[in-house]
Amino acid sequence: MSKRYVVVDLETTGNSWKDGKDKITQIAAVVVEDGEILEIFSSFINPKREIPPFITELTGIDESMVKQAPLFQDVAPMVVELLQGAAFVAHNVHFDWNFLTEELRQAGYTEVHCPKVDTVELAQILLPTADSYKLRDLAKQHELEHDQPHRADSDALATAELFLQFLNEIEKLPLVTLQSLYELSDVFQSDIADVLSENILKKMMNGRKAAEGYEVYRNIALRKRNYALNLSETCSSKFDAFLHKAIDNLKLNMPKFEKRESQQIMMKEIYTALRDSRFSLIEAGTGTGKTLAYLLPSIYFATKKEEPVIISTQTVQLQQQILEKEIPLLQKIMPFSFEVALLKGRKHYLCLHKFEYALQEEEKNYDMALTKAKILVWLLQTETGDRDELNIPEGGKLLWNRICSDVHSPGGMQSNWYSRCFYQRAKNKALFADIVITNHALLFQDFSSEEPLFASCEHIIFDEAHHIEEAASRTLGEQFSCM
Structure with missing residues (x-):
C-alpha cells in the first residue's frame, strides 16, 4: 500500500456549506502512507460568526476557544499542500469535502481535485453485518481510542486508524x-x-x-463449511437430578437468577407431557422464566429419548433471541452436548444460483451495487445465508427479493449450487437436531406441504400459543367470496 491518504474531519457551525452559510470551527488532518500514520495536523478555526448553542453542546467548542484561532484562509496553504497528490478520506466524505472545497474556494483555491474515499461506505462493504456505521460505534467495535467524539482531532485519528484496518481487510x-x-x-x-x-x-x-478458509465455486468465494454432523450425547441421569444440577449451574452462571417454584412446576409439567405424549396447556405469568422452563426439559427429553423437539414461536425475532441468548447459556451449563437448528421461512435464505446471475448484470443503482458488494464479503463469513445477519440499505431490499430462495429457485441436482444451498443446509440440519427452533407460520406451511419436513416429529412446544389460531388461519385457510 504505497498510496498517500489524508484523513480529514471538520467541525462546523452547521450543515449548510453552500455560499459559506456555515463555517469551519475546527479542522484535523491525519497523513497516512505505507500503512502508517506519518503526520497529524489540528487547529481551531475562527469562523467570524456565532457558534449556535446546540453545536457547542454537541462538540464542546465554544466561541472562547476560537476567538484567537487563525482564520481558514491562514491555514488554507497548508491544507492544499497536504492534499497535493493524496486521496481525501473522511467518515461521510461528501460533508467534509463540500465544506472544505467551499472554504478553499473562498480563500482563492479553486482547482483542488482529489480521489475521495468514504469510510462509511467502506464499513458498509467490509462489515456487512454491523448494526451501526457511526464512527463512535465502529471505533468501539474495533477497540480504537476515541475519547472525544465530535471533535475533529479525535474523529480524524479514529477514522485514520479505522481506515488502516479496512485497507488490511481488503488485502485479505x-x-x-x-x-x-x-x-x-x-x-x-x-x-x-x-x-x-x-x-x-x-x-x-x-x-x-x-x-x-474460503472455497471458490463458479467464480464466487464462500466460507468453507463443515458438513460433518455433530452427534449429541445421551443423558444418563434421572430428570429430577438433572434439573437440580441444571438450576445450580444457572445460579453460578447467572448472578441475577432466582430459583422460582412456578418455573420448576412448569419444567416438570412440560417434561411429563413430553414423556407421556400428552397435551399440556400452560399460562405462564410475567416473571416465570418460561423460555428456560420449556427449554431445559425439552433438551433433556430430546437427548434422552433421541427424539427431536420443535420449539415454535410467533415471531422470527423471538426465534433469534432464543438462539442467541438462552441456547448459548444452556450449552455452557449442560453436562452433555446437544444440537440446535434454527429454521426460518425460505425467503430468509440467499439463493446462490440467483445471486450468481445477478452479479453478471450491469449495475447502475447505488443501493443495489452496495448490497451486492456487502453480500460478496458476507459470503466469506456466513454459515447460514440468513438475511437477518445482514444490514441491507433500504433500496437493497428490492434486490434481496430477487435473489432470495423461493419455490422458483432451482432444486435438486438440476442446480449447480444444490450442494451449497443455504436453505437446503438449514433443512438438513433441522432433520438431525435435538431442538428445532421455528415459527408458527412456517410450521403450518410445512404441515400442508407435499413433502413435510416435520411429518415424523411428535413433540412440539408452541410459545405464544394464543397466536396459533391466527397463524393457522392465515397459513392454511382459504378465502372466497359469494359476491
Whole structure:
C-alpha cells in the first residue's frame, strides 16, 4: 500500500456549506502512507460568526476557544499542500469535502481535485453485518481510542486508524471477491478502484487465487463449511437430578437468577407431557422464566429419548433471541452436548444460483451495487445465508427479493449450487437436531406441504400459543367470496 491518504474531519457551525452559510470551527488532518500514520495536523478555526448553542453542546467548542484561532484562509496553504497528490478520506466524505472545497474556494483555491474515499461506505462493504456505521460505534467495535467524539482531532485519528484496518481487510479478500468488487466500483461513492486493482494485481502475481478458509465455486468465494454432523450425547441421569444440577449451574452462571417454584412446576409439567405424549396447556405469568422452563426439559427429553423437539414461536425475532441468548447459556451449563437448528421461512435464505446471475448484470443503482458488494464479503463469513445477519440499505431490499430462495429457485441436482444451498443446509440440519427452533407460520406451511419436513416429529412446544389460531388461519385457510 504505497498510496498517500489524508484523513480529514471538520467541525462546523452547521450543515449548510453552500455560499459559506456555515463555517469551519475546527479542522484535523491525519497523513497516512505505507500503512502508517506519518503526520497529524489540528487547529481551531475562527469562523467570524456565532457558534449556535446546540453545536457547542454537541462538540464542546465554544466561541472562547476560537476567538484567537487563525482564520481558514491562514491555514488554507497548508491544507492544499497536504492534499497535493493524496486521496481525501473522511467518515461521510461528501460533508467534509463540500465544506472544505467551499472554504478553499473562498480563500482563492479553486482547482483542488482529489480521489475521495468514504469510510462509511467502506464499513458498509467490509462489515456487512454491523448494526451501526457511526464512527463512535465502529471505533468501539474495533477497540480504537476515541475519547472525544465530535471533535475533529479525535474523529480524524479514529477514522485514520479505522481506515488502516479496512485497507488490511481488503488485502485479505480472495481474488475473485476483489474482482467482483472492482466490477461494481464505478457505482460506489468512494474512489477505491485503485486500491482494489492494486490488490488484484498483487494476488495475480503471487498466484493467490483463494485465501485460507474460503472455497471458490463458479467464480464466487464462500466460507468453507463443515458438513460433518455433530452427534449429541445421551443423558444418563434421572430428570429430577438433572434439573437440580441444571438450576445450580444457572445460579453460578447467572448472578441475577432466582430459583422460582412456578418455573420448576412448569419444567416438570412440560417434561411429563413430553414423556407421556400428552397435551399440556400452560399460562405462564410475567416473571416465570418460561423460555428456560420449556427449554431445559425439552433438551433433556430430546437427548434422552433421541427424539427431536420443535420449539415454535410467533415471531422470527423471538426465534433469534432464543438462539442467541438462552441456547448459548444452556450449552455452557449442560453436562452433555446437544444440537440446535434454527429454521426460518425460505425467503430468509440467499439463493446462490440467483445471486450468481445477478452479479453478471450491469449495475447502475447505488443501493443495489452496495448490497451486492456487502453480500460478496458476507459470503466469506456466513454459515447460514440468513438475511437477518445482514444490514441491507433500504433500496437493497428490492434486490434481496430477487435473489432470495423461493419455490422458483432451482432444486435438486438440476442446480449447480444444490450442494451449497443455504436453505437446503438449514433443512438438513433441522432433520438431525435435538431442538428445532421455528415459527408458527412456517410450521403450518410445512404441515400442508407435499413433502413435510416435520411429518415424523411428535413433540412440539408452541410459545405464544394464543397466536396459533391466527397463524393457522392465515397459513392454511382459504378465502372466497359469494359476491
